[in-house]
Amino acid sequence: MTQPARRPSIVPIPRGGGAAWRMEVHDRLGSTSDLCKARLEAGEREDGVAILALEQTAGRGSRGREWNDPGGNLALSVMLVGQGADVPVGLWPFIAGLALYDAITGYVPAGHTLELKWPNDLLLDGGKMAGILIETGIGAGGSWQVIGIGANLRARPDIAGRTLSCLADCQADVPAAPDVAYRLLHHLDLWLSRYRAHGFGAIRAAWLERGHAIGTPIRVTAGNQQFTGTFAGLGDDGILLLRTSEGVRRVVTGEVLLAPANPE
Structure with missing residues (x-):
């Protein structure tokens, strides 16, 4: 029962x-x-x-x-x-x-x-x-x-x-x-x-x-886009700042992987 x-x-x-x-x-x-x-x-x-x-x-x-x-x-x-x-x-x-x-x-x-x-x-x-x-x-x-x-x-x-x-x-x-x-x-x-x-x-x-250190390698997947860079900090609104070969990119959303050491 x-x-x-x-x-x-x-x-x-x-x-x-x-x-x-x-x-x-x-x-x-x-x-x-x-x-x-x-x-x-x-x-x-x-x-x-x-x-x-x-x-x-x-x-x-x-x-x-x-x-x-x-x-x-x-x-x-x-x-x-x-x-x-x-x-x-x-x-x-x-x-x-x-x-x-x-x-x-x-x-x-x-x-x-x-x-x-x-x-x-x-x-x-x-x-x-x-x-x-x-x-x-x-x-x-x-x-x-x-x-x-x-x-x-x-x-x-x-x-x-x-x-x-x-x-x-x-x-x-x-x-x-x-x-x-x-x-x-x-x-x-x-x-x-x-x-x-x-x-x-x-x-x-x-x-x-x-958090993960400045300079940490990062790979981001957002929709059908994927791009890489290094962690450059947080914006005043919490947005992730990613340093790429084209400059600093603001990442609003996406799947973030610490690459290459920590795939999830």
Whole structure:
């Protein structure tokens, strides 16, 4: 006989100004972001809600890719309807990326490399260990944004043609997903506060300190176009700057590969 699903546990996480995140911890979900979107489209307007799944069966990444979760990894989505919902959607990968980096870096042993990759990935020793997916829409209660974050903690999925990594590859003391989610939400608030106080310039500078180095070879695929160059930094709006033989090119969108060492 099939057992009924347990109700999610609720974990309050303090925020600035006396507020708190309301993190729901579910044993198993198809997609944390799909649950957030369904609620928002139905008109839910509670601010500070985060959904964590201990097992996610239908996760997805950028460009519609399936993101398999073998279990024991981080699958977290945040609903933005109040504080943070007014941040331009194109800036969230950088704010959330910094929060993700700061939440993970304390678990990475010496001798291993953690770095951000434009626009929404986190690499561990050159392999993708985490990604961010931002989705937007309009529901019964108005416009909303959802930040979906997946990170390989205990295992990495097997995806043909992609180089992936996880914390367990470092023989690290692998944390439980709720512990990482707690740290991530704390850092998300810190970086959101810094953005509000100092603007995107402060976010851009911090991202460049944690991202792939200036001069890194890059290959970009955008539609049926493919071009190469070296990383020349970020524009004031977060656009990737690619130095090519014809000068600096602004890359608004596309699949970015760190070439040739780190194909994904």
